[in-house]
Amino acid sequence: FSVAPDLARMVGSLFSTRGKLIGDLWGYCAVNRLISQEDSCEVRVDDSLLALLSSDGFPVPANKRVNFQALCEYVCAKKITVIPPIELKYKIRVGSTAPSKPDCYDIDMDVPNKHQNPTGPWLDKHNFGRD
Numbered sequence: 001f002s003v004a005p006d007l008a009r010m011v012g013s014l015f016s017t018r019g020k021l022i023g024d025l026w027g028y029c030a031v032n033r034l035i036s037q038e039d040s041c042e043v044r045v046d047d048s049l050l051a052l053l054s055s056d057g058f059p060v061p062a063n064k065r066v067n068f069q070a071l072c073e074y075v076c077a078k079k080i081t082v083i084p085p086i087e088l089k090y091k092i093r094v095g096s097t098a099p100s101k102p103d104c105y106d107i108d109m110d111v112p113n114k115h116q117n118p119t120g121p122w123l124d125k126h127n128f129g130r131d
Helices: 005-011 018-031 047-054 070-076
Strands: 041-044 065-067
Touching: 005 018, 005 047, 005 065, 005 070, 041 070, 065 070
Parallel strands: none
Antiparallel strands: 041 065
């Protein structure tokens, strides 16, 4: 999936799967100490989350606590889009080529480097000065 720019800044990835995105959201909440001590299903909404949620009208209560499942459902419904499939144009040759000598092709593709910053920007600010 393609991740919306405001969410991508939080989780550090422009492309993700639903499972990885939910894990990254949980990691963001854990690193920023947003997980409620009383109920681990609930997270506090900081300024970054508030901006993310309010951009599409997600109702944030006055106590600024939301259910993590509701947060994930909102993000998966509003903040990610399906990437169109890659279309390969080719011709199938039916001729006298022997099956013992199959054709092999190399296809060059530009792929985003997901390992460039694997921890995301939210963890980078907590890792300064460590070896």
